[in-house]
Every structure is written in structure tokens, then in C-alpha cells.
Amino acid sequence: MEVNCLTLKDLISPRQPRLDFAVEDGENAQKENIFVDRSRMAPKTPIKNEPIDLSKQKKFTPERNPITPVKLVDRQQAEPWTPTANLKMLISAASPDIRDREKKKGLFRPIENKDDAFTDSLQLDVVGDSAVDEFEKQRPSRKQKSLGLLCQKFLARYPSYPLSTEKTTISLDEVAVSLGVERRRIYDIVNVLESLHLVSRVAKNQYGWHGRHSLPKTLRNLQRLGEEQKYEEQMAYLQQKELDLIDYKFGERKKDGDPDSQEQQLLDFSEPDCPSSSANSRKDKSLRIMSQKFVMLFLVSKTKIVTLDVAAKILIEESQDAPDHSKFKTKVRRLYDIANVLTSLALIKKVHVTEERGRKPAFKWIGPVDFSSSDEELVDVSASVLPELKRETYGQIQVCAKQKLARHGSFNTVQASERIQRKVNSEPSSPYREEQGSGGYSLEIGSLAAVYRQKIEDNSQGKAFASKRVVPPSSSLDPVAPFPVLSVDPEYCVNPLAHPVFSVAQTDLQAFSMQNGLNGQVDVSLASAASAVESLKPALLAGQPLVYVPSASLFMLYGSLQEGPASGSGSERDDRSSEAPATVELSSAPSAQKRLCEERKPQEEDEPATKRQSREYEDGPLSLVMPKKPSDSTDLASPKTMGNRASIPLKDIHVNGQLPAAEEISGKATANCFVSSEWGNPSRNTDVEKPSKENESTKEPSLLQYLCVQSPAVTSSSDPQEHPTHTS
DNA sequence: TTTTCCCGCCAAAAC
């Protein structure tokens, strides 16, 4: 529904007050965005939905900082829901009076407020009659209050790539008020964003918004650090253990021979040394640091998929906490918090991995893979960028790790070789790469890892990988082409409903990218499903390249093109970076393309954000490819091919991706997918087809340790292929 | 049932 509303007009004019929305929102929608309406409605109803405690309120009140920039208002419009709405909200936020009033209202009946808000949002006061309705609507479901959704709203307020000239400051109080949540929640978001340098603390209660400009650098550094830490090995080790049946016991890990040694080292780094960490001050456990480490795991992982339990174990180890189970649980809780924010940033998406034992929650990296840049920079950056880590980890790491690194050196080399070419079509690309990359690793680990990845890849993931890897070579490799993808045309998305949204976004992106010079990477965020779309609409900001879709559906495609070639996980080295150099930095991101899936979308609308994670589509698409809708999915063998794609409604675009292997194997490719590259460059990749959808994946059974299963919901439709495997 | 994760207590930092 929402989607519908959004459509064109929205796209066209972001600002409009979407009348339509309101309605929809009311209905299902509220889930996602309450605010929008609220803003409008604000006067009527109490604004906040959020429950506020009196106690807390006090916080707001007095100060409220003057500080905060009103200006935000301008930019901020962006609520996901509606830009306009956002503005209003902001405005209201800006004006203390208003805020106060609202708060008070809220105070009075915190909970209710929410409800009210919803209702309002619905727009209806109308409703009055329906108290019942209100209930429904109002009752802000848990999802509506989710951190991921909140984060999206937060992100919507700021441009992904702010002009260097303008400085945007973020007043925590203001944001908390405008978003209707407690400040505590804002800290959760900001801490994660800070870990990626999207924001930085300026002063008490104030953060500066940097946007994604430096994200590539940050990621590069994190990747480097992760390599140094040998996280990949650790993960492999843990996985292996699992395989073995050994459960995680934190302490255990060591027992195994090789792994042990490695791990040990790791451990060493991690904690022992770093005095800097100040010993464990609170900060050591900081969400910020956890977030960085978590991201490192993805960047280092060949499969780009990290299961929560593995991540938790690794993080715990580092912290050297005792292995209690309680700690594990706590860690996992925190990881969910972080994951929700990262999901909102379209850096990861939720997937499920099937192991022998069963399904495990996991997240897959869908952010940029290759951050091209020179090594040197990396280094520097790291220092600057990630001071925290550096101190802690990095320092330790370096010392401890050097040895390891030595080994790792292979990474770099490897990558280069890898890059060599993997043509899209060619092989099973993804797997290969990885393996190759792994070369450096010990056999054991490497093999495990390989397996692991493969499985994953197969499933859904492969796509992503493939895309990266595969694609790159061909397209990305070319220096020239760095952008291939970039060229995103609005067309990409043609999807009926969806596209509008996307298109908008795209355009923005494009524009953006253009400006920046984007390049190589493209991030495309697609919304896979309609849902995404829906959510998107609101989100779309004119300025903002990213749209956030609540659902996982979004993905960013990056340059797989570029990256692909580059890198492998392990290394950064990108020679290639040079190719796209400039671009990278700046724009790196932005180019986005989006794709949509046509089919689902319409119906999906309902899903709203909630799903973010799960969607299969997503999975499927993972990397580049989009799966078509689940349901049909599969079939389709016929891909649409490319050529048309443009014309075709977008459905899926995938960027290059493809999973060659999968496709081949399965043959199934999905119809819809296109290679993005084409879009960008028609000729380049052609592989179009692809799409295997996730499912096909299975083809290789052997591998799998894990399979990625799409989220149930979606999945169902599609092929089930997945699971089966386990095994290993 | 398990997974996910909201909520807010409360203490460590920062004023």
C-alpha cells in the first residue's frame, strides 16, 4: 500500500505531503513511520509515540540545546516517511515550545501517545470511532519501535553525502524528541554510526554528521585490522569446531592444534596488551568497538556472512571475558542492536545459515566490498579513523599479529591474482575467489572457510560474492570502467510500484554520484521487495542517496564492479583502486542503483519494514542479483536478459553479479535479474542471467557447512533449495 | 519453543 502511494509522485516531489501515505500509514503502515504523520498531525495529537519517562524528560527540557542546529531542519526532512513530514517534525523540534507541548502530552500518556500518534498518523482522527482501530494501529508493535526502524528515521534526516561545506550537527535531545524515543536509543544508534565514522561526537549532547564520505576508508581500515587480527581464521576455527560438534565454549577453542595457536595469538592481541584500552573501562566494551569488530568480521570473511554466535564468541574472547553463557547472551543482544543499525545502513542484511545442527541467525555483508584505496592510505586512515581500535586492537594486533600477517601477506597477492579475471560467466566465481584468497590461510582453515563460504554463497549469497568478485574482473577490472555500474539509470528500476521510489533514489544517487564522480562503486540499494519500496518512499530524500528501506531488501550494490576484482576479502590492496580512485573516496558509495523486484512488491507492501531482514529476496539478491520474487522465483529461467532490462522494469537488476556458478548450475536463473553492469554498461558484463536465485545454490553440496536460508517468510515461496545441505 | 530485541535501571564518565 504504502508503496503505492509513494510512487511517482513521491519520487518526483519528495516533499509532498503525501496524503496518500497517511492513509496507508494508518493502516499498516504506521509501523514504519509514525512520524510522518505525526508531524503533520502533531498538533492534534500528542506527538510522541514513544513512551517517555518523566524522569527522562527532564533531560530534554531544559537545555535542549540551543545548540542543535536548526538547520537540520532543512536537511532533515528526510524522514523516511515523508520528507515533508520530517521537516515539520524538525521544525517542531526546533521550537521548544512545540516540543514541550508535545512532550507533555506524551508524558501524560506515554503509551497512549504512541497510539495516538499512530492514529493520527493515520490521519484520522477520523477514526475516532474506532477505538478499536486505534488499538490496532496504535499499538505500536514492537517492530515499530525497533532500533532498525529508528535508525532509518535517524538516517533519513541527514544526507548520506553531505556537502563538505556544510556541517551538520546533531543534537541528541532534539533527535530523541523528534523521533519520539528515549535518548538511550539514540545513543545506541549514534555509537554504531560513530564506529563507522558517520558521525562524531562534537560536544556534550552533540554529534557532527559526516555522512558516508569516509565510509570506504573506514571500511578499508577495518578490513585491514580484521585481517591483522586474523578474524577470518578465528571464524574458521570456530566454525570448524562447530562442525566438530564442539560447541562453543569459549574457552575451548584453544584446544585444537592449529587453531589454537592462532587463536591464542589473537587473544593475545586483543586483550593483553592493550593498555590503551584503559583497561577495560567501560569503553572497552563499548558498543562502538563491538561494532567495529563486528564489521571487521564481515570484511574479513570470505563469505561475507557472519553468524551471530561466531561473532559473539570472537568478541567475547577478545574481551576475554569468562565464557559464561550469560555473557554470550548479552553479547548477542548487543550484536542484534548493532546489526539493526548496520542493516539500516544497508551494510548488512539478515540471513540464516543452516548448519548441521540447525539454522543459525547470521548477517551478510551487502555493503561495499572493495574499497579501493592505496594501502598506505589505509594505514593512515586507520590510525586516524579508528583510533579506538587502534589503540586497543590495533596496537596489539600489530605486535602480535605480525607473524600472522606475514602469512597473510598472501592475501594481498592472492587477491591480485584473483582479480585476474574472473569472468562473470566463468566460473563459479565466487567460490574460487575465495579460495584463492584464502590461500594464505592454513589449509585447514582455508578449506573450512572455503567450504563455509561456498555454502553460503550458494545459497544466496553467492550472488553477492559473485558479483563482486566475478564482476569485477570483467567490468570492474577495467580501470576504465570503474563505474560501470554507475551508470545507473533511473531506468533500472522500472518496477511498477516500486520504482518510483527507487527511481527517485536513483536519481538522487546518480546525481550524487555524478557529482562526486562516483565511480566505481555503486551502491545500489535496491529494495528488493515491495516492502522495501514502501518503506522507501518515505525515506527518499532528495538529497540523500540512500534510501532506507526498512526491510532488508535494500541492498547496495557496489561496485562490485570495482571491487570485485579487487578484492578479496582479505586484502585491500587494490591496485585497482587506483582505477577508480577518486571516485572511491568520495562517492564511493553512492552510486547507487537500485533494483527492485517487481513482483513482489506490490503485494508486499504490507510487509513494511519489519522484514527488513528477512526477506529472501534479499538474500537472493544478495549480492547483486536480485532474486525475483520468491514465489515465482525460481523458475524463471529465462532471464530476462539483459538487453531489455532497461526497458524492463526493473525488476531486478543485479549488478553484475551473478553468480555464475550458481547459474550455471542451477540453470535456473532467475528471470528477472539483470546485470547491473549492463545497466551501466551494457556490454560489459553480460552475464546477465544469473540469477540463480538463491536457491540454486545448493548445487554444491559439499561445501556447505552453512547454507543460507532466506528468511522464512519470503523464502517460502522460493525455492527451497537451500537447506538441504548441510552437511558438510 | 526459540529468536529477536525493547526497555529502562543504574553506574561510570563527564561536566
Add this chain to the structure above:
DNA sequence: GTTTTGGCGGGAAAA
């Protein structure tokens, strides 16, 4: 002292 930050884990909604 007060306020800001943010660790932490109970417990409930969602799956």
C-alpha cells in the same frame, strides 16, 4: 553535586 553516556540483562513480542 548534576547530567550525560551507555553497559547490561530482564522479560516479552515475534517468529
